[in-house]
Amino acid sequence: MTQPIIELKHVTKRYGTNTILKNVDLTLEPGTFYTLLGPSGCGKTTILRIIAGFSDATEGDVLFAGKRLNKVPANQRNINTVFQEYALFPHMTVAENVAFGLTLKKMPKAEIAERVAKALKLVQLADYGDRDISALSGGQQQRIAIARAIVMQPKVLLLDEPLSALDAKLRREMQYELRDLQQRLGITFLFVTHDQEEALAMSDEIFVMNQGEVLQSGTPEDIYDEPINHFVADFIGESNILQGKMLGDFQVAFGGHEFECSDAGIPAGEPVEIVIRPEDLNLTTPEEAKLTVTIDTQLFRGNYYEIAATDNLGNDWQIHSVNPAEDGENVGITFRPQDLHVMRFGEKEAEFDARLETYEETEDETIDET
Amino acid sequence: MKRKLANLYLILVFIILYAPIIFLIVYSFSEGETMTNFHGFTWSHYHTLFTDPRMLAIVANTLLVALLSSLIATLVGTLGALGINRTTKRVTREALLTMNNVLMVSPDVIIGASFLIFFTMLGIPLGFGSVLMSHIAFEIPIVVLMVLPRLREMSSSMLDAAQDLGATMRQLLSRVVIPFISPGIFAGFFMALTYSLDDFAVTFFVTGNGFSTLSVEIYSRARQGINLEINALSGVMFLFSLLLVGGYYWIQQASHRHKQRKRGVTS
Amino acid sequence: MTKRRTWLYFIPYGLWLALFVIAPVALIIYQSFFDLGHHFTLGNYSAYFQSATYLKMTLNSVWYAFLITLFTGLISYPTAYFLHGLKHRQLWLLLVILPTWINILLKAYAFIGIFSQAGLANQFLSFIGIGPQQILFTNASFIFVATYIQIPFMILPIFNALDDLNPAFINASQDLGASGWQTFSKVVFPLTLPGVKAGVQAVFIPSLSLFMLTRLIGGNKVITLGTAIEEHFLTTMNWGMGSTIGVVLIIAMVVVMLLTGDQKPKGGTPR
Numbered sequence: 001m002t003q004p005i006i007e008l009k010h011v012t013k014r015y016g017t018n019t020i021l022k023n024v025d026l027t028l029e030p031g032t033f034y035t036l037l038g039p040s041g042c043g044k045t046t047i048l049r050i051i052a053g054f055s056d057a058t059e060g061d062v063l064f065a066g067k068r069l070n071k072v073p074a075n076q077r078n079i080n081t082v083f084q085e086y087a088l089f090p091h092m093t094v095a096e097n098v099a100f101g102l103t104l105k106k107m108p109k110a111e112i113a114e115r116v117a118k119a120l121k122l123v124q125l126a127d128y129g130d131r132d133i134s135a136l137s138g139g140q141q142q143r144i145a146i147a148r149a150i151v152m153q154p155k156v157l158l159l160d161e162p163l164s165a166l167d168a169k170l171r172r173e174m175q176y177e178l179r180d181l182q183q184r185l186g187i188t189f190l191f192v193t194h195d196q197e198e199a200l201a202m203s204d205e206i207f208v209m210n211q212g213e214v215l216q217s218g219t220p221e222d223i224y225d226e227p228i229n230h231f232v233a234d235f236i237g238e239s240n241i242l243q244g245k246m247l248g249d250f251q252v253a254f255g256g257h258e259f260e261c262s263d264a265g266i267p268a269g270e271p272v273e274i275v276i277r278p279e280d281l282n283l284t285t286p287e288e289a290k291l292t293v294t295i296d297t298q299l300f301r302g303n304y305y306e307i308a309a310t311d312n313l314g315n316d317w318q319i320h321s322v323n324p325a326e327d328g329e330n331v332g333i334t335f336r337p338q339d340l341h342v343m344r345f346g347e348k349e350a351e352f353d354a355r356l357e358t359y360e361e362t363e364d365e366t367i368d369e370t
Numbered sequence: 371m372k373r374k375l376a377n378l379y380l381i382l383v384f385i386i387l388y389a390p391i392i393f394l395i396v397y398s399f400s401e402g403e404t405m406t407n408f409h410g411f412t413w414s415h416y417h418t419l420f421t422d423p424r425m426l427a428i429v430a431n432t433l434l435v436a437l438l439s440s441l442i443a444t445l446v447g448t449l450g451a452l453g454i455n456r457t458t459k460r461v462t463r464e465a466l467l468t469m470n471n472v473l474m475v476s477p478d479v480i481i482g483a484s485f486l487i488f489f490t491m492l493g494i495p496l497g498f499g500s501v502l503m504s505h506i507a508f509e510i511p512i513v514v515l516m517v518l519p520r521l522r523e524m525s526s527s528m529l530d531a532a533q534d535l536g537a538t539m540r541q542l543l544s545r546v547v548i549p550f551i552s553p554g555i556f557a558g559f560f561m562a563l564t565y566s567l568d569d570f571a572v573t574f575f576v577t578g579n580g581f582s583t584l585s586v587e588i589y590s591r592a593r594q595g596i597n598l599e600i601n602a603l604s605g606v607m608f609l610f611s612l613l614l615v616g617g618y619y620w621i622q623q624a625s626h627r628h629k630q631r632k633r634g635v636t637s
Numbered sequence: 638m639t640k641r642r643t644w645l646y647f648i649p650y651g652l653w654l655a656l657f658v659i660a661p662v663a664l665i666i667y668q669s670f671f672d673l674g675h676h677f678t679l680g681n682y683s684a685y686f687q688s689a690t691y692l693k694m695t696l697n698s699v700w701y702a703f704l705i706t707l708f709t710g711l712i713s714y715p716t717a718y719f720l721h722g723l724k725h726r727q728l729w730l731l732l733v734i735l736p737t738w739i740n741i742l743l744k745a746y747a748f749i750g751i752f753s754q755a756g757l758a759n760q761f762l763s764f765i766g767i768g769p770q771q772i773l774f775t776n777a778s779f780i781f782v783a784t785y786i787q788i789p790f791m792i793l794p795i796f797n798a799l800d801d802l803n804p805a806f807i808n809a810s811q812d813l814g815a816s817g818w819q820t821f822s823k824v825v826f827p828l829t830l831p832g833v834k835a836g837v838q839a840v841f842i843p844s845l846s847l848f849m850l851t852r853l854i855g856g857n858k859v860i861t862l863g864t865a866i867e868e869h870f871l872t873t874m875n876w877g878m879g880s881t882i883g884v885v886l887i888i889a890m891v892v893v894m895l896l897t898g899d900q901k902p903k904g905g906t907p908r
Contacts, residue, residue: 087531089528
């Protein structure tokens with residue numbers, strides 16, 4: 001295993017009696033795209049500011065390539081930041097902005113010019129050097145902010161919700177570009193966002209945060225398919241979350257019926273929550289159904305219908321279907337055992353991972369059978 | 371109809387606002403000694419003015435005090451604004467701002483009288499020094515008020531960005547903060563200059579004998595009655611004000627246009 | 638360590654605060670407790686509050702300041718309102734401000750000429766058949782000139798308040814059926830009241846203390862608080878009494894500021 005580029009060890013941050021970060025551990029490997037994902041106020045920006053050096057950890061250590069970084073001021077860290085509002089200097093031209101950090105280092109003029117030109121080319125604004133900042137669109141300012149940071153050749157680039165000020169179309173474009181840029185530069189990106197779609201699309205690994213804690217970390221697929229708790233399931237993607245009871249390994253009860261599922265290692269009789277993604281539900285006739293529901297309303301979303309329905313126990317269901325349904329109609333829904341994901345109350349990430357290992361092989365067999 | 375009445379009203383107000391000034395200047399070109407009937411065109415009052423050594427010395431004094439005091443007040447006021455902007459506690463900041471504004475709202479006589487007591491108690495002789503110090507004192511708050519909004523506009527992330535790119539505290543100040551707030555500093559200097567040139571009451575209290583500024587000189591001459599040399603002086607001062615205002619306005623417009631033109635590029 | 642060093646920059650400003658803001662105010666209060674022979678006394682205050690002359694002078698000064706503020710307001714509000722409706726309003730506003738850049742003494746001096754026996758004003762009065770009058774050195778001329786000088790300082794804040802007013806409010810008011818006058822009296826005026834208050838602040842306090850106008854235009858008939866202070870400090874050299882009047886003026890100033898300051902809604906403050 002390679003030496004991690006950044007490590008946070010038991011980092012806690014308090015303002016007075018207000019705890020912003022609770023004992024956070026993070027490990028960032030070189031050359032990987034990480035995302036800190038969470039609602040506003042969850043502490044993700046605080047982590048960024050602690051790594052960048054704008055803020056001190058109350059407790060715990062920050063390591064950079066194995067060396068303690070706590071006392072190193074921000075202007076001496078080989079880490080650069082792309083700020084939410086870009087924070088470009090309005091009294092300088094594009095080129096002067098990008099060159100700012102290099103001129104402070106008293107680098108020879110020719111070398112600065114060369115590196116600035118290269119950075120501008122990398123963000124596809126090669127001819128914009130002489131422009132004024134105010135003459136640029138939001139998307140262009142965003143690119144300049146990135147160029148200004150990467151020209152410093154940091155080992156780690158921190159991005160604080162850099163796309164939040166852009167419109168939807170531009171944001172999608174920039175997602176591709178950022179991902180591409182990270183792979184070309186081969187450095188570590190730590191990207192902060194509250195937009196789960198953005199996180200899922202761009203990241204190698206996501207840290208889901210809430211109320212100063214990292215709840216779950218993993219690849220986008222892991223987190224989407226196997227959320228650890230109600231919060232993560234609800235925050236990432238759309239989901240139906242139902243109260244149920246474990247009957248034994250691979251057997252769970254909810255909605256008044258018993259179902260086969262793909263989870264094990266939970267004592268029988270334990271109350272649990274079951275997650276089913278709306279796109280995993282299929283409409284069928286009541287006769288062939290696993291459950292019957294009554295359609296309440298539906299919205300046409302372009303590539304699918306978003307259908308709201310209620311079962312006879314009063315649980316709300318959300319179904320994504322390519323075909324429309326009729327309001328008030330009784331329909332059946334079906335799903336596969338592996339579409340169900342069972343969550344225990346209060347289970348931590350480490351416990352979840354350990355439990356997963358005990359039945360992983362068996363689970364693979366189950367999937368093969370279907 | 372309504373519009374016409376409104377315009378008529380405005381025309382009337384503008385006539386009242388400008389009549390005395392125009393009146394003054396017109397008579398500066400009148401032969402004779404009074405401001406009653408125009409007796410024919412002459413430059414003679416201007417000639418008298420520009421060959422009056424006492425008057426020229428006073429003009430020089432006034433300009434010297436104005437420039438020197440504005441420069442110092444701008445420096446101190448800018449540093450003060452930087453300090454106020456750094457305070458993190460709301461109460462401290464409010465207290466500092468309130469104290470800053472004391473001299474802005476105090477009547478001139480109070481400032482003049484209290485400074486007079488102050489200088490006398492410290493044994494500072496009245497004259498150039500006391501006038502200069504007083505002018506610096508009442509100019510500082512306006513500089514602070516012109517610089518502070520600019521400092522507030524400066525986002526904290528911009529400062530973080532500069533540090534992030536390796537700027538030390540000194541570089542932060544010289545390369546980012548000062549250039550960014552320079553329009554505010556310039557406006558502050560400019561306002562300080564006009565405050566100084568405009569002041570009469572404070573100077574009148576702390577000037578003592580032997581040192582005089584234009585305002586004080588005009589006051590003592592006006593008390594003796596009409597003297598068309600003062601009219602000539604007002605003509606010169608009006609022209610000077612016009613140039614100052616015009617210059618200031620032009621610079622503001624230029625920077626505004628500059629911005630607009632650049633914004634135009636993207637749209 | 639760097640943090641402590643940057644606080645050094647604050648020293649000049651701090652010195653200024655101490656020497657030219659705190660010390661003078663303290664000194665004027667201190668001085669008000671001393672008589673001509675430099676003995677500590679409360680006599681200045683008792684003399685002030687027992688003397689009909691001083692009290693009448695104070696009332697007079699407040700009354701004149703009130704009149705000046707009132708006239709200034711009456712002239713300035715419509716001016717600001719109409720100006721705001723003009724096309725190149727910023728340019729017109731600049732033309733309103735321009736006269737304030739002319740030294741106040743020159744403007745006063747101009748009125749000495751205009752109001753003199755054979756001056757422009759009397760020529761006009763003769764022309765319309767009233768015949769020449771004594772205008773200079775009357776109370777009316779003092780109020781006129783003071784109002785003239787203060788007008789731009791009242792127009793500016795009202796104009797700014799109008800500028801801050803969201804035009805959607807006016808549309809909404811009309812949309813809900815208000816007439817032009819109702820829109821003005823129920824929406825525009827209440828919302829621009831802060832501007833009027835700022836203007837009152839900017840006009841009333843200086844009007845209490847104008848002393849060169851009382852001398853040059855008022856002919857010493859009107860004695861304002863400012864005139865009295867100047868007299869005590871520079872003519873009779875009774876600094877103690879001058880400071881006492883100064884303290885009265887400071888208190889008047891604070892009262893005016895409190896009355897016209899931002900009143901945050903605090904449990905039914907009577908207005």
